[in-house]
Amino acid sequence: MTAAEPALPAPELIRTVDGINLALRRIGPENGPPVILTHGTFSNHRSCLGLANYLGAQGFACWLFDWRGHGDSERNDFLHSFDDVAEYDVPAILDAVRQRSGQAAPAWIGHSGGGLIASMWAARNPRLAERRLRAMVLLGSQATAAGTSLRHRLSIQAFDWVLRWQRIAPSRPKNVGPEAESARLMRQWCQWNLRRRFDSLDGFDYLAGLAGIAIPVLGLAGSGDRFIAPQAGCRALVEAFATPQAQWLLCGQANGFREDYSHNRLLLSRNASLEIWPRIAQWLASN
Numbered sequence: 001m002t003a004a005e006p007a008l009p010a011p012e013l014i015r016t017v018d019g020i021n022l023a024l025r026r027i028g029p030e031n032g033p034p035v036i037l038t039h040g041t042f043s044n045h046r047s048c049l050g051l052a053n054y055l056g057a058q059g060f061a062c063w064l065f066d067w068r069g070h071g072d073s074e075r076n077d078f079l080h081s082f083d084d085v086a087e088y089d090v091p092a093i094l095d096a097v098r099q100r101s102g103q104a105a106p107a108w109i110g111h112s113g114g115g116l117i118a119s120m121w122a123a124r125n126p127r128l129a130e131r132r133l134r135a136m137v138l139l140g141s142q143a144t145a146a147g148t149s150l151r152h153r154l155s156i157q158a159f160d161w162v163l164r165w166q167r168i169a170p171s172r173p174k175n176v177g178p179e180a181e182s183a184r185l186m187r188q189w190c191q192w193n194l195r196r197r198f199d200s201l202d203g204f205d206y207l208a209g210l211a212g213i214a215i216p217v218l219g220l221a222g223s224g225d226r227f228i229a230p231q232a233g234c235r236a237l238v239e240a241f242a243t244p245q246a247q248w249l250l251c252g253q254a255n256g257f258r259e260d261y262s263h264n265r266l267l268l269s270r271n272a273s274l275e276i277w278p279r280i281a282q283w284l285a286s287n
Contacts (some may be wrong), residue, residue: 008049011072012165014065014219016088024065024096028056033134034101034186035284036063040112040140041186042177046270054277060284061101065093067117070179078168078182082189086120086170089287094132105134107284108221111267112229113189115141119237123209126180135216135287137280140225140266142233143206146193152227153194160190165285198237207240216245216287219275220262222230223252229263247283251276 004197005090011023023045035055037048045064052062066073067085097106108118115138122129142232147153163169166183193197200205218236221231231250258271266272 002054004270006229011066013074014092016068016092018084018088020076021074022065022068022089023182024063024091024093025065026100027052027062030062032056032059032135034061034063034097034106034193035105035181036065036097036106036116037068038065038093038114039070040110040114041178041189042181044109044179044268046071046178047264048109048114050273051109051277051280053272054188054282055284058281058285059064059280063093063097063101065089067114069182078180079184080182081184081201082116082120082200083278084243085185086124090117090121105132105136107135107287108133109137109139109280110141111139112141112159112263113140114235116143117129119210120206122213122215123206126209126213130214133215135284136218137220137283138217138234138237140221140229140263141191142197142221142229142237142238143189143218145197145230146227148226148230148232150281155227156190156193163187163190171252178269185190193233207236210237210243212242213241214243214245215241216240216247216278217243217250218247218283218287220249220251220266222263222266223250223257224260225253225263225266227263228281245287251278 010027011025013021014024037052039047045066056062076129110118146158164182168185171185221234235248238246251257
């Protein structure tokens, strides 16, 4: 933390209906328009902290939360799936923010898997999502297009095979991120991309479930992100909402950006703070 940054508030613990305590903290004015920000796999709330501080200075009440097993949230047995995070964590946080802000419909900003979990919950609850979400920003979120090259596909297949024998997904030595991750959850991501189908463990088609949800959606992808969240998958997720209020933006030099953004630099870089964060703030202000 630099001298210019506000102190990070202590988290409040929010209990899900299946008994997991999630860490939630607010940055920005208490009465500002509420915005929920969350991280992706192998990460925690700190990945969204810079953007939250920026939006807080713009007058938004930013609510940061950690998924189960991440950051300051409860360390459970790591047997959860993406479905569990979407089914239990998302509504618990939506309820908590509604109660504390007094506003029924916050915006949601999710990086990578943080955008997937909100989309999954919305797909299962389309009419409720229209009432409970004001807008969604999906940063590098996709589930169907990783592994387009043979080398990448073989990497995903090998990772999926290793995960069969693990409870916790190995993040090092490749230094994927600062947090441990559920092997069951990561196997779901591998299978989605190998089969090109974004579905639940019980067979629910999430992309089909998003059709017709009438909330504003802004999707951003990095043109330099060719493995974790290639543009084709990010665009497919945005376009699945099938609403005129869905917008798509590829962040790369060909479109006038300072760089061809990678998966992490789309959220965590000085260039992102100069040209992506302001776009998000402007979009939220108009939606």
